[in-house]
Amino acid sequence: MSVFSEEKTHILVSGLVKRYPGAQAPAIAGVDLAIRRGEIFGIIGRSGAGKSSLLRTFNRLELPTEGSVQVAGQDVGSLTGASLMQLRRRIGMIFQHFNLLSAKTAFGNVALPLKVAGVGRDEIERRVTELLDLVGLADKRDAYPAQLSGGQKQRVGIARALVHRPEILLCDEATSALDPESTDAILTLLRDINSRLGLTIVLITHEMSVIHEICHRVVVLDQGRVVEEGEVWNIFGAPQHDVTRALLRTLQKTIPGDLREGLLDQPQASDDRLVLDLHYTGGQGRGPDLAGLVEALGSGVELLFGGIDRIQGHGQGHLLVAIERRGRSDADILARVQSLSDDVRKLGYVPDRI
């Protein structure tokens, strides 16, 4: 039995290397990846990590230098002529700057690939109307791109990408040019398309909130290699690699300046309280258990700051607590709370009242 039917793999990347002429280092330096049918899969990494190069090999906008990309068991690199055109119809793509033709209306932009493919007038009318309806633009069919907002332009881009009823949608920074409200609306639309049409969606983004919002799994690239890969809640809850931690920093709630500045390295008075940072990765069903904290330490626990997020049903985040020491050693207090979170860090001390 092939790997495709066994694992429901939709896109299989094996030993992929992409070297551009004249470049010193390869853009992709040996990537293996299996993207499942029907999932929303994110690709993240710093600028120049190779995200676009990888995505563009999926629909043969780039040819692998070594290794292979298979879509539903078909080796993309070996396709030519009609079979390559067929593949491209099975894979829609949307872009950061929409790539719409300014002289054509919303209807005209969506209809164009069908016209090129020789589809008849009535069928074009039927399908484009249906698609504009799907993306919520039925009332804008005669509007030109200049008359549309960024979010509406991306909706036209999505409708156009779906004209050939593709099985895969590639999104290259599809929401990066949009304001937060339009971004939310486009993400909702992508999630809807994923569940209603069963489309596999692969997206590149530098916005970690996009991964958080809609992706099931994510891969982190660095210098053309995979440094981390897995379920979003797992990667976000317990990032293993420095690059991942740096990328996710934008999502973290940093400790407010007044609290950080008020922290003492050593206790100055006997009633100065110990400040601990309790982390929850969302694994093993462990969540913030305030009653457990009070039970382990007595009532002298004050919640100073923190936040718990939920990703894919897993609660994760951190809580900063000030604990009355009451003559106990720090080691004793740490031992009492150790089992109540996934990681606990001692941050310092604060006075009795802050």
Ligand SMILES: Nc1ncnc2c1ncn2[C@@H]1O[C@H](COP(=O)(O)OP(=O)(O)OP(=O)(O)O)[C@@H](O)[C@H]1O
């Ligand atoms: N057509 C090209 N010719 C030569 N070098 C290229 C070409 N496209 C990309 N590169 C190089 O390959 C490396 C990876 O680029 P790529 O665009 O895939 O990265 P990226 O992670 O998508 O970056 P960004 O987030 O900045 O878009 C970079 O060093 C880039 O300069």
